[in-house]
Amino acid sequence: MNVFDIIGPIMVGPSSSHTAGAVKIGYLSNKLMGEKIKTARIYLHGSFLTTGKGHGTDKAIVAGLLGMKPDDDRIPESFKWAQKEGMAFCFEGIELRDAHPNSVKLNLTGVSGRELEILASSVGGGNIKIFQIDGLDANFGGDFPTLIVHNLDQPGLVTKVAAMLSQKSINIATMQLYRSKRGGDAVMVLECDQEISSESIKWLEQLDGIRKVTYLSLEESA
Numbered sequence: 001m002n003v004f005d006i007i008g009p010i011m012v013g014p015s016s017s018h019t020a021g022a023v024k025i026g027y028l029s030n031k032l033m034g035e036k037i038k039t040a041r042i043y044l045h046g047s048f049l050t051t052g053k054g055h056g057t058d059k060a061i062v063a064g065l066l067g068m069k070p071d072d073d074r075i076p077e078s079f080k081w082a083q084k085e086g087m088a089f090c091f092e093g094i095e096l097r098d099a100h101p102n103s104v105k106l107n108l109t110g111v112s113g114r115e116l117e118i119l120a121s122s123v124g125g126g127n128i129k130i131f132q133i134d135g136l137d138a139n140f141g142g143d144f145p146t147l148i149v150h151n152l153d154q155p156g157l158v159t160k161v162a163a164m165l166s167q168k169s170i171n172i173a174t175m176q177l178y179r180s181k182r183g184g185d186a187v188m189v190l191e192c193d194q195e196i197s198s199e200s201i202k203w204l205e206q207l208d209g210i211r212k213v214t215y216l217s218l219e220e221s222a
Contacts, residue, residue, distance in 0.1 A: 019055055019056050019057065019060045019070070019075075020060075020070040020122075020126035021102065021122025021123070021124070021125075021126050021127065021128050022048070022052070022056075022057045022060035022061045022064065022102075022104070022122055023060040023061070023063050023064040023068065023069065023070045023072075023075065024064060024069075024070060024122070024126060024127075024128045024142065025061060025064060025104060025106075025118075025120045025122060025128050025130075026060065026061040026062065026063060026064020026065040026066075026068075026106075027064035027065075027067065027068065027069060027070075028064075028120075028128070028130065028142040028216060029064065029065060029106055029108060029116070029118050029120070030064060030065050030066070030067050031142075031216050031217060031218075032116060032118065032133070032148075032214050032215075032216050033108055033110050033114065033116050034110075034114075034214075034215070035110040035111055035112055035114060036085075036087075036110060036111045037065050037066075037087055037108050037109070037110055037111075038086070038087065038088070038109050038110060038111050039087070039088045039089070039108070039109045040062070040065055040087065040088070040089040040090075040106060040107070040108050040109075041089075041090055041092070041106070041107040041108075042058075042061055042062075042089060042090065042091050042092070042104060042105075042106055043091075043092050043093070043094035043104065043105040043106075043107075044057070044058075044091060044092070044093055044094065044104055045093075045094050045095065045096040045099055045101070045103040045104065045105070046096075046099065046100070046101035046102060046103055047101040047102055048101070048102050048103060048104055048122075049093045049094075056075070056076065058091055059075060059076060059077075059078045059079060060075060060078070061104060061106075062078040062079060062082050062087075062089055063075040063078035063081070065082075065087065065089070065106075065108070066078060066081055066082060066085060066087065068081075070126060096119065099119070099121065099131075100121035100122075100123060100129075102121055102122040102123070103119065103120065103121040103122075104119075104120060104121075105117070105118070105119050106118045106119075106120070116133070116134065116214070117132075117133070117134050117135060118130060118132070118133055119131055119132035119133075127141060128141055128142065129141055130142065133148055133150075133187070133214060134150060134212070134214075136150065136178055136180065136185060136186075136187040137178040137187065138176070138178070138187065138189045139176060139189065140174075140176075140189055140191055140216075142216060142218075143191075144173050144174075144191035144192060144193065144218070145191070145192045145193075145194065145195050145196060145215075145216060145217055145218055146189065146190065146191050146192070146215070146216040147161075147165075147188070147189075147190040147192060147196060147201075147204075147213070147214075147215055147216075148187060148188070148189050148190075148213070148214040148215070148216075149161060149187065149188040149190075149204065149210060149212075149213055150185065150186075150187050150210070150211040150212040150213070150214075151185075151186050151187070151188065151209050151210050151211055152183075152184075152185070152186065152209040152211065153179045153180075153181075153182060153183050153184055153185070153186040154183070154209050157188075157207070157209050157210070158177065158188060160207060161188060161190070161204065162175075164200060164203065164204065165190070165192065165196070165200075168196070168197070168200055169194070170192050170193070170194045170196060171192065171193040171194065172190050172191070172192055172193075173191045173192060173193050174189075174190070174191045175188065175189070175190050175191075176188070176189040176190075177189075185211070195217055195218070195219055196215060196217075201213055201215050
């Protein structure tokens with residue numbers, strides 16, 4: 001534990017869970033999309049729904065989707081910035097089974113037509129967990145460059161992905177494997193110690209049996 005775990009994050013807003021965490025969920029979703037977000041359907045669950053407006057959760061999520069961080073002083077005016085940037089958004093309530101009280105479901109569409117569905121929770125102290133991407137389980141907090149590979153559950157794909165990372169001198173910090181059923185849809189979630197190049201991502205996308213590759217880069221946009 002370090003001093004920031006005790007004091008909490010540097011942020012704009014009254015609550016580390018309802019404001020800073022909400023911004024981080026939006027920000028990481030923006031990074032996972034990898035392009036400007038055109039439309040966002042935002043479904044609030046639990047206390048995000050019942051008390052979120054008073055804590056600015058709605059404005060915080062929109063701010064994050066625009067690429068703002070928790071300490072950005074534009075967060076209270078994020079709705080106006082969204083209009084300026086041409087991002088349409090709407091809010092609805094939702095009941096998510098077995099979800100943390102501070103949870104949200106995001107249905108996002110990028111400017112290229114790329115779609116992304118994310119379920120995430122703010123778990124306190126500005127920390128978050130993304131627990132589903134496009135309907136399949138995941139479990140990561142966005143603290144490492146993270147590779148999410150949606151694939152068919154077939155032999156050899158995990159080995160190929162791991163071998164590519166090894167060849168690029170990329171160390172795997174954690175690896176999680178999920179599948180809907182034997183031989184069905186599967187997902188790999190790999191948190192890495194180094195960034196992964198766009199060329200490597202494109203190579204993965206061409207592999208037989210790979211359905212979709214999503215990558216969370218922690219590098220700042222130019």
